[in-house]
Amino acid sequence: MTASLRLGTRGSPLALAQAAMVTAALAAHGTACETVVVTTTGDRVQDRPLAEIGGKALWTKELDAALADRRIDLAVHSMKDVETTLASHVALAAMLPRADVRDRLIGASSLASLPEGARVGTSSPRRAAQLLSIRPDLRIEMLRGNVATRLGRIAAGDFDATLLAAAGLERLGMSDGVPLEIEDWLPAPAQGAVGIAIRAGDVATAELVETIDHAETHAAVLLERGFLAALVADCHSPVAALARVTGERVTFTGEIIAEDGRERQRGSVESTRGLAATAVADLAVDLLARASPRLRAQFG
DSSP: OOEEEEEEEOOSHHHHHHHHHHHHHHHTTTEEEEEEEOOOHHHHOOSSOHHHHTTTHHHHHHHHHHHHTTSOSEEEEEGGGSOSSOOTTEEEEEEOOOOOOOEEEESSSOSTTSOTTOEEEOOOHHHHHHHHHHOTTOEEEOOOSOHHHHHHHHHTTSOSEEEEEHHHHHHTTOOOSEEOOTTTSOOOTTTTOEEEEEETTOHHHHHHHGGGOOHHHHHHHHHHHHHHHHHTOOTTSOEEEEEEEETTEEEEEEEEEOTTSSOEEEEEEEEEHHHHHHHHHHHHHHHHHHSOHHHHTTOO
16 A cells, blocks of 8 residues: 555444445555544434534534544545535545435335325435425425434334435445336435545645546536536425436436425436536526426525
């Protein structure tokens, strides 16, 4: 090994699995990592929706602080949990190859098979809005916790169903549930992507981490995060998006949804990579222009 880095991560089984993926990838390029577990506010507070207590920053601010005071050299994140605007001292340096972007339905064979008034547990505004747009009879109730906790609540009969990211299940060696196909059920922006954050201006670490960057995943994630930025979306805003990057071609689909599921605005664009950021921002503007005042009010 030619270098050693301190890698910061949350302590959940999924976070540790993702940290191990980054460690293995860097090791293959001659860089060793020491894992440093950092407990976040999102891990400590489990009885309220994140949107009520500070949003996505509750998964990242302690890791950002650890970067700032040099306790760690890099931090590993599920990119769908990273706030759209980064702290000024933080830079996204690399992405691992993206995994399955779909959600999986746990507890039922399909959304249609859920009984009238079924209780579905989720803390995601996007998932709640998508569910209500398809099944307005469903009772959406707050369910947080790590993957094992949420699966346990379904097994115990506390809820009829929940939704989990396929990528997280696969990284934990699980195959529970039924995948919801993208054509009907767009994922969260950046779902399935594992990102690596470093201190802005840390050239030495950036050079080491860039050796494991998957360029097409990185480009796709930046476009999806750009869509959120153009919408001025926050943690309350139900947004779904997916960019597909193949060589120099980009196909992007985005959707905004009313919290009660009664309105959805969806659109797609195709572009070259060089023009994709502008095309995606224009799509965001178009969706907001088509939306009712009530739906537009969910965005900044």
